[in-house]
Amino acid sequence: MTNRFERAEHLRSDPAALRAxxxxxxxxxFGVPDAAIVNQGSLQLEDAVVVGAQPPEEAVFLGLWNGEHTWAYRAAKARMGDEALRMLRLLGAELESDARALLFTALALLNWHDASAFSSFDGTPMQRSRGGWTRVHANGREEFPRTDPAVIxxxxxxxxxxxxxxxxxxxxxRYALLAGFVEAGESAEECVAREIREEVGIDVSDIQYFGSQPWPFPRSLxxxxxxxxxxxxELEYRDGEIAEARWFTRxxxxxxxxxxxxxxxxxxVPLLLPGGLSIARKIIDHWL
Structure with missing residues (x-):
């Protein structure tokens, strides 16, 4: 089945097409913090003209949703008191895969912009460009959305x-899987072995790749x-991040x-598992 969400990269560098x-x-x-408007398990998208006559500075172009130009923005007044807003960590499992892709793309971009108003190169202010997919210095230097690799x-x-x-x-x-960020100069497999040793003090072997998932809280893969x-x-909690670890049977x-x-x-109860949205739960279900 064809996804309803298309990234439409060719439109990002065409300001005239975006305006049209x-x-x-x-x-x-989106609200503050990470929340979106959802009604009966479906994303609620508003008509852009209600927001304004043209894209606001803080909006980002996501691509095409059902063939229509689709944008995202964070409304400062849309906070968790709004009845229709739902926290993304809780609602994501209710959405179809293409709706989650739209949601995660939007959140990853918005979170990146929130933390990237100034250049990491020389500290000068930058302007959004290419529909929100880059930020540009006054000298033309571009910076792109950052994704931090992590293992679980x-x-x-x-x-x-x-x-x-x-x-x-x-x-x-509430138990979950062991996880951590990949360090500079480190392969993903090396990170798996290091993080597990640091967090619970044991050595592992037969490290096998399962799959990946974007996790924009704030901007991880x-x-x-x-x-x-x-x-x-023997389990040893070496880095202080783990309060307890236990071996559970199937x-x-x-x-x-x-x-x-x-x-x-x-x-x-002795055990509650991560929600169905997370790759942690997918790995657990696959093991079962």
Whole structure:
């Protein structure tokens, strides 16, 4: 099936086409913090002309949604008190894949602009260009949206148990996978081994790539892996990021899946899993 979302890169460098398309364009409005307008599980896009006669300075061109020019912007007054706004970490699992792609693209760009008003090269102010896909110095130097690579890994014993961890500051039985950012000069596989050793003190082998997912909170690309670890090796929480890690059986994880996910209010259960939006949950479900 063809996605309803097309990035339409050729339009970004055509200001005349962008202005002409604005009259019939749609706009996805974001609140503060990361929230979007959703109604019954569907993204609600507004007519662009309601926003203004031309694209506002802070808007970014996303591409074509159902063949129509589509933009996004963050409205300072659209805060979480607005009834229709939904937090993206919670609503994403309700959306189809092409709607999530639209949503994640918008959020990644807006978050980048929020943090990139000034040049990382010489500190001077920059202007948005190419429909919001670049920022430009006065001397013409371009800077592009930044994506930070991170790894996330399900450690299992090669048989019936998986190691899940609860991060410091996370309350209740909310366990997830081990994860961390790729360092300079480091491969993704090297990062997997280092992060697991740093976070829980064990060594892993048979590191296998699973898949990737954009995670614009604020602007990461999650690279998913599985790896084999030894349950007999003592767990050590070396870097202070992990409060607790435990080996769970497949039956433990299956029972947890029936309970829902992190959004559940239950606290008297041994395990709650990450939500279905995340690559963490996809890796867990694949292991099951």
């Amino acid at each position: 398309g604005w009259t019939s364009a749609k706009v996805l409005r 890994c399900l450690v299992h014993d090669g048989a019936d148990r998986a190691l899940l961890a609860r991060r410091t500051g996370i309350s209740g039985p 999650m690279l998913g892996f599985t790896a084999v670890g030894d349950p007999q090796q 039956d433990d994880v299956r029972r947890a899946r029936e309970l829902g996910d992190w959004t559940s209010a239950q606290t008297d």
